[in-house]
Amino acid sequence: MASLSSLNSPSNISHTTALSTMKSILFIGGTGYIGGPILSRFIERDNSNLNLTALIRSPEKADKLRKLNLRGLNVVIGSHHDATLVERLVSEADVVFSMADCDDLQAARSILRGVKRRFEVTHVKPILIHMARTGCLGDGAQGAFSSETMYSDLDIAQIETLPVTQPHRNVDLAIVEADSQGYTHRYIVLPGLVFGTPHGILAREGVQNPTNLALTALIRASFTRGAAGMRGDAKNIIAVADVTEVADLVEILYDSVIANKTEIGHGSNGYYFVSSADVLFENLVEVIESRAGKRRAFTQEELDLYFPNLPSLQGFFGDNGRADSARSRALGWKPVKATEEFLLALRDEVEHWQL
Numbered sequence: 001m002a003s004l005s006s007l008n009s010p011s012n013i014s015h016t017t018a019l020s021t022m023k024s025i026l027f028i029g030g031t032g033y034i035g036g037p038i039l040s041r042f043i044e045r046d047n048s049n050l051n052l053t054a055l056i057r058s059p060e061k062a063d064k065l066r067k068l069n070l071r072g073l074n075v076v077i078g079s080h081h082d083a084t085l086v087e088r089l090v091s092e093a094d095v096v097f098s099m100a101d102c103d104d105l106q107a108a109r110s111i112l113r114g115v116k117r118r119f120e121v122t123h124v125k126p127i128l129i130h131m132a133r134t135g136c137l138g139d140g141a142q143g144a145f146s147s148e149t150m151y152s153d154l155d156i157a158q159i160e161t162l163p164v165t166q167p168h169r170n171v172d173l174a175i176v177e178a179d180s181q182g183y184t185h186r187y188i189v190l191p192g193l194v195f196g197t198p199h200g201i202l203a204r205e206g207v208q209n210p211t212n213l214a215l216t217a218l219i220r221a222s223f224t225r226g227a228a229g230m231r232g233d234a235k236n237i238i239a240v241a242d243v244t245e246v247a248d249l250v251e252i253l254y255d256s257v258i259a260n261k262t263e264i265g266h267g268s269n270g271y272y273f274v275s276s277a278d279v280l281f282e283n284l285v286e287v288i289e290s291r292a293g294k295r296r297a298f299t300q301e302e303l304d305l306y307f308p309n310l311p312s313l314q315g316f317f318g319d320n321g322r323a324d325s326a327r328s329r330a331l332g333w334k335p336v337k338a339t340e341e342f343l344l345a346l347r348d349e350v351e352h353w354q355l
C-alpha cells in the first residue's frame, strides 16, 4: 500500500489537476519565421484564461508589439543567452514554447533549470514544447545519393539510433532527460525545411521574420555566384512543411496536451515530425537555376563563404532526411501542402528575387 507521504509526493499529483490551474505561457522565438504564426495564434484565439509572455531580443520588435496593445500579451526584452532572465521567466510559466535556436545547448539548459524550479515550487510538471528540426536525421550524403531510409516519429528505437553528434541531438537528448527525471512533460517538434508565407497578426504587422532564412541564404548564394547552389549532385531527399501547417501541428499538440489526452507521447515518446512531403533536392535546384544560373556544386570554400559558422546548414543542403509524421498525423494533423506547393512557393521567391 502507498504511504501517505508517497501519495502526496509531486509525482503523484495528477497531470489533470496541474493543467486545470494553468495560466502562463512563455514564448521564446515568437518573432521568428516559424514562431510568429504560433505566437499569433495564441494572441488571436480566445486567450482570456491565458497570460502570454514573449521574450523578444529586438527592442524594435518589442516596441512594435507593445504598441499593438494586444490583450494578454506581456513583452519582455532580452536574449535567451541571459541565463538568469530565461530561468526566471521559465520558472513563472506553465507552458514554454522554445522556438529560437534548436542548436543552443546553453539556452536549453537555462530553460530546463527554469522548468525544474517551477516544478519544485508548484509540484506540477510544466509543459515544454521545443522546436527542433529534421536536421538530426542527416546522413552525410553530400548530395551523392537518394536514401531509402524513412524515419518515423512512432519508431522510437529507430530515433534512438541517432548519435548525440547529429545536429541539435545534444539539445534534444538533454530535454528528453529532463522529462525522464520527472520535472517536465516535454514534446519535441521537428519540421523539415519550412516554406510558405506566414500569416497572423505578427506577419500582418511586420513584427516577425517573413521568410525562411536558410532558404533565403541558399537563393542569395546562388544569385551571387550566378549558379544554383547544391551539394554534390543534389540527389539527396529532404522533408518539407508549410509554415502555417507547422503552426497547425503545434496548436493541435498544445490542445491535445491541455485536454490531457492520455495517448499523447512525451519524453522519449514525444517526437513529432512535421513533414508533408519528400523533395529531391535536385527539384529545388531546377527552380533556382531557372533564374540564378546553371547549377554547380558548392565547394567547401564557397560553403564557408556563404554559410559561415553554420556547419549543420552546410550539411543539411546535402543530407537525406526523410521523416514520416505518423505520430503527428495520429493527433489529427492533416497537411495538404506538399511538393507542388513547395516548388511553387520557391518559384515565386526566386522570380521576385532582387540581389
Ligand SMILES: NC(=O)c1ccc[n+]([C@@H]2O[C@H](COP(=O)([O-])OP(=O)(O)OC[C@H]3O[C@@H](n4cnc5c(N)ncnc54)[C@H](OP(=O)(O)O)[C@@H]3O)[C@@H](O)[C@H]2O)c1
Pocket (backbone or CB within 6 Å): 028, 029, 030, 031, 032, 033, 034, 035, 055, 056, 057, 058, 061, 078, 079, 080, 081, 099, 100, 101, 102, 103, 131, 132, 133, 134, 190, 191, 192, 193, 194, 195, 208, 209, 211, 212, 213, 214
Ligand atoms: N526555417 C526552417 O526551415 C526550419 C525548419 C525546421 C526547424 N527550424 C528550427 O526552428 C527554430 C526557429 O527557426 P526559424 O526559421 O523560425 O528561425 P528565425 O526566423 O531565425 O527565428 C528565430 C527566432 O528566435 C529569436 N532569437 C534568436 N536568437 C535569440 C536570442 N539570442 N534571444 C532571444 N531570441 C532569439 C529570433 O528573434 P528575432 O526576431 O530578433 O530574429 C526569432 O524570434 C530554429 O531552431 C531552427 O533551426 C527551422
